[in-house]
Amino acid sequence: MKKKLKLKSKFIPVNIPKIFRQDKININKCLKQGWISSEGSFVKKFEKEFSKYINKKYGIAVSSGTAALDIALKSLNLNKGEEVIIPTFSIISTALCVIKLGLKPILIDVDLKNWNMNTEDILKKITKKTKAIIITHIYSFPVDMQKIIKVCRKKNIKIIEDAAEMIGQTYKNKRCGSFGDLSVFSFYANKHITTGEGGIVLTNEKKLYEKCKSLRNLCFGSGVNRFDHDDIGWNYRMTNIQAAMGCGQLKNISWIVKRKREIGSRYYSLFKFNNKIEILPKYNNYSKNIFWVFGVVLKKKVKLKKKYVMNELMKKNIQTRSFFCPMHKQKIFKKMNIFPKKKRYKNSEYLYSNGFYLPSGLSIKNSEIDYVANCLNNILK
């Protein structure tokens, strides 16, 4: 009884990252040596080690996953008005990189089997104007990409694979992030590997690598005058301190992936008898759920609203986070008239209306998982 009361008074955030001893040793090294900006050996080391882990040739470390998307897409040098296929159910960064470059985003609804882009729908939406597809793996499983990759190779459509949420995940036994012409990752604090803020672009193509490197660093002049710039770029550099942390984190990736699956499996078994929520399975025919976050969707028969349930959990000191608001529902894009007004993407809307995720960061304790699951089961009783 005493234990229960103690737990109730303790706030359980949706994510607490795991900081490793090696992260601190590496960061202290930077501080001692004074290599604190983007110059310094850890940036190159992290790029090399991370790209090797994913099985790509080149890595360009940047300041965020959003920056990685901006750079990756711009490096393809597409013409205004050309089409880029993206999920409607994703972080806004996916649509932003397309819109900022004057390209046309074509939205894809969710497949409720795995909460990812519906691959049949992708194939239907490919036209002569399609120049790239951003394949974004969401929450649990990778997108079932085999067919799409084949079609893209044939039609010379570039793939940007967004594996921000899938560090350490595999698709048909190959690492997520190893499939795209360009692959992007985020190292925000809720990702499997964190550098506080950060991201990376990976590629096997030297030309794309050189272009991304230049775009990350203001496109400084490659000719005699460094300050006569080659193109419109950004300062999206990652600092040596961030990369130092990334190297420490990467050393622990096997443990991280194992722990994420343990957290997910624990929730999974605690919700086994709850018929009011939908949760994704632990396995599908091409992958194993990595449980980046543990998502739950209130079934249609549940009379309670998502907001109410999330509030009730908050009253018990449990923080939750809503699922993504689909791109076609974003007020800013409505104002800008980006997407056709009446077009519906009903699966994404359904997930957004009824889905949220539970605390599932790497530092969560098993007793906290039990408490969260117990509270949710009671609220839905």
Ligand SMILES: Cc1ncc(COP(=O)(O)O)c(C=O)c1O
């Ligand atoms: C799939 C995906 N891509 C990109 C991003 C953007 O990453 P960042 O927050 O580092 O800009 C996120 C952020 O959560 C994400 O989930």
